Amino acid sequence: MNEVFTNFKIVLKVVSLQDLWINTTSPTWSPQIIYEDINKDGKNELIIILTKGIGTGMLEREVHVFHIQNQRINKELVEVSVEVLVDNPIAIVLKNVKTELLPNKAIIK
Numbered sequence: 001m002n003e004v005f006t007n008f009k010i011v012l013k014v015v016s017l018q019d020l021w022i023n024t025t026s027p028t029w030s031p032q033i034i035y036e037d038i039n040k041d042g043k044n045e046l047i048i049i050l051t052k053g054i055g056t057g058m059l060e061r062e063v064h065v066f067h068i069q070n071q072r073i074n075k076e077l078v079e080v081s082v083e084v085l086v087d088n089p090i091a092i093v094l095k096n097v098k099t100e101l102l103p104n105k106a107i108i109k
Helices: 089-096
Strands: 004-012 015-024 032-036 045-055 058-073 076-084 099-101 106-108
Antiparallel strands (some): 058 076, 099 106
């Protein structure tokens, strides 16, 4: 619809995930799906990278990470997928990058 895909449905470990995600219909920017252990805990995470918008000099992307964990439901231990909060990259930069402006140079640490 309007050059974006909507209403994604993902089934992971018998748990169905649905969200109001969007991704551009351009084949160049198809959703990326990665299944690997990114936090080194011995279990794979599902990573979905969406491209929400593209344009001249602009690329807007969004990432969703799902981790499988055991939860007790009605006295039964089952695996469920839980979305992991991913920090905003700008917030990470603001927390970790220090800048200093001098009359003849800029210092970035």
